[in-house]
Amino acid sequence: MSTGVILAFVSFLLFSIADALVKVTGTGMPAFEIAFFTILFSIIPVALTNRRHSWRNILKLKHPLLVHLRSVAIGLSGACGIFALTQIALADYYAIAFTTPLFVTVLSVLFLGEKVAPHRWGLLLISFLGVLLVIRPGFDNVLAGHLTILAGAGLTAVSNTILRKVAADESPLSIVALGVLYGMIFNGVLMLPGFVMPSLAQLALFLGHGLCVGVAWLLMIQASTLAPANAIAPTHYSQMIWAILFGALWFGEYPDWVALVGLVIVVASGLLNVIAAAMPPRKRALA
Numbered sequence: 001m002s003t004g005v006i007l008a009f010v011s012f013l014l015f016s017i018a019d020a021l022v023k024v025t026g027t028g029m030p031a032f033e034i035a036f037f038t039i040l041f042s043i044i045p046v047a048l049t050n051r052r053h054s055w056r057n058i059l060k061l062k063h064p065l066l067v068h069l070r071s072v073a074i075g076l077s078g079a080c081g082i083f084a085l086t087q088i089a090l091a092d093y094y095a096i097a098f099t100t101p102l103f104v105t106v107l108s109v110l111f112l113g114e115k116v117a118p119h120r121w122g123l124l125l126i127s128f129l130g131v132l133l134v135i136r137p138g139f140d141n142v143l144a145g146h147l148t149i150l151a152g153a154g155l156t157a158v159s160n161t162i163l164r165k166v167a168a169d170e171s172p173l174s175i176v177a178l179g180v181l182y183g184m185i186f187n188g189v190l191m192l193p194g195f196v197m198p199s200l201a202q203l204a205l206f207l208g209h210g211l212c213v214g215v216a217w218l219l220m221i222q223a224s225t226l227a228p229a230n231a232i233a234p235t236h237y238s239q240m241i242w243a244i245l246f247g248a249l250w251f252g253e254y255p256d257w258v259a260l261v262g263l264v265i266v267v268a269s270g271l272l273n274v275i276a277a278a279m280p281p282r283k284r285a286l287a
Contacts, residue, residue, distance in 0.1 A: 002226065002227050003226050003227075004222075004223040004225070004226030004227025005223070005227050005235060007219045007220075007222055007223035007226065008219075008220065008223040008227070008235040009235050009238055010219055011216045011217075011219040011220040011223060011235075012216070012235055012236060012238050012239050012242075013238070013242060014212045014213075014215055014216035014219070015212070015213065015216045015239065016239050016242035016243065016246065017212050017242075017246075018038075018208075018209045018210075018212035018213050018216065019081075019085055019090065019093070020090070020246045020250060021205050021208050021209040021212070022034060022038075022082055022085045022086065022205075022209055023085050023086060023090065023250075023251065024205060024250070025086065025202060025205055025206075028196070029086075029196055029198065029202060030191055030194045030195070030196060031079055031082045031083035031086065032079055032187045032190040032191035032194075033187070033191040033194075033195060033196065033198070034082050034086075034206065034209075035078050035079045035082045035183065035187040035191075036183075036184060036187040036188050036191050037198070037203070037206035037207075037209075037210065038078075038082070038206060038209045038210045038213060039078070039180055039183045039184050039187065039210070040184065040210065041206060041207050041209070041210025041211060041214070042180070042210040042211070042213040042214035042217075043180060043210075043214065044210070044211060044214060045211060045214035045215045045217075045218055046176065046214055046217070046218065049218060058171070058173055058174045058177045058178060059174070060171070060174070061170060061174060062166075062169045062170060063165070063166045063169060063170065066162050066165060066166050067162075067166055067170060067174065067175065067178060068178065068182075069158075069162060070158070070159045070162040070163060070166075070175070070179065071178045071179045071181070071182035071183075072182055072186070073155045073156070073158040073159040073162070074155075074156075074159050074179040074182065074183060075179070075182045075183040075185075075186035075187065076152075076155050076186070077152045077153075077155035077156045077159065078152075078183055078187070079186070079187055079190070080148045080149060080151050080152030080155065081093075081097070081149060081152045083144075083145065083148050084096075084145040084146070084148045084149035084152065085145075086145070087143055087144060087145025087148070088143055088145035088146055088149070089247055089251070089253040089255075090243040090244075090246060090247040090251070090253060091134060091240070091243045091244055091247055091253065091255050091259060091263060092134060092145075092146065093145070093149055093243070094239055094240050094243045095130070095131045095134040095240075095262065095263060095266055096131055096134075096146060096149045096150050096153060097149055097152070097153055097156075098127065098131070098153075098237075098240075098266050098270060099127070099128060099131055099150065099153045100153045100156050100157050100160070101124065101127070101157075101270065101273065102124045102127065102128060102157075103153060103154050103156075103157030103158075104157040104160050104161055105120070105121075105124060106157075107157055107158065107161040108161055108164070111161060111165075112161065112164065112165065120273055123269045123270075123272050123273040124269070124273060126265060126269040127265065127266050127269040127270055127273070129265065130261075130262045130263070130264075130265030130266035130269060131262065131266060132262070133258055133259065133261055133262025133265065134255070134259045134262035134263060134266070159179075163175065176217075236270075237267045237270055237271060240263055240266070240267055244263070
């Protein structure tokens with residue numbers, strides 16, 4: 001196993017720990033406030049390790065409209081994710097969050113003109129059916145958290161699609177810094193009406209959450225330089241393992257056998273889609 005893949009696994013473990021820390025805060029703290037402090041503290045690892053790029057140049061953009069639109073989408077999706085984490089089980093959260101590739105695929109066809117083979121559409125549909133097995137939607141059990149993380153998955157897909165469009169032309173620091181700036185402004189304004197003074201314990205949780213997120217992003221960037229994208233992409237699904245483990249150990253959340261079958265379907269179809277997307281065009285045509 002390459003160093004890049006190992007770093008990716010560690011990165012997603014840190015993301016999962018960060019999500020669990022959000023859930024520990026419970027419903028007593030507004031989601032916008034949690035998001036604001038998380039973003040604030042996540043800057044620390046990035047600021048301490050940035051030596052290559054000048055912060056003065058973050059507004060020098062070749063695609064300003066798209067970069068700013070992506071930053072808005074990130075701010076909204078972060079708030080959606082944090083609200084959902086305080087409302088629903090971790091397994092439900094990740095199962096719905098993993099519908100992001102479906103939204104990305106649709107957007108890449110509509111706005112980037114990419115071609116998607118029929119069997120990949122089939123795998124995405126199977127993955128969505130797996131999500132339905134996990135949450136088994138009905139009027140009695142679909143919560144605001146389920147709908148919110150679904151909206152968050154769509155917004156994340158918007159940001160990812162824009163990133164694919166502008167990444168080659170824009171500075172990585174500009175892309176990251178503007179996303180952070182918009183997130184802080186958006187959540188900072190919206191947290192004011194319902195602001196609750198956090199206790200020292202809550203501030204410690206926010207600090208832990210922010211540091212985990214910041215370090216996880218740095219590790220993911222490093223992993224991307226050491227291993228190809230098709231090797232890193234499958235490690236994303238390790239979050240489902242952590243979701244089940246942390247949900248059981250910390251929150252007493254135990255998925256039933258139907259939900260477990262759904263989780264297996266989500267992960268398996270997602271991995272097959274990653275493999276199919278990574279195949280050379282000639283082999284892909286024969287698959």
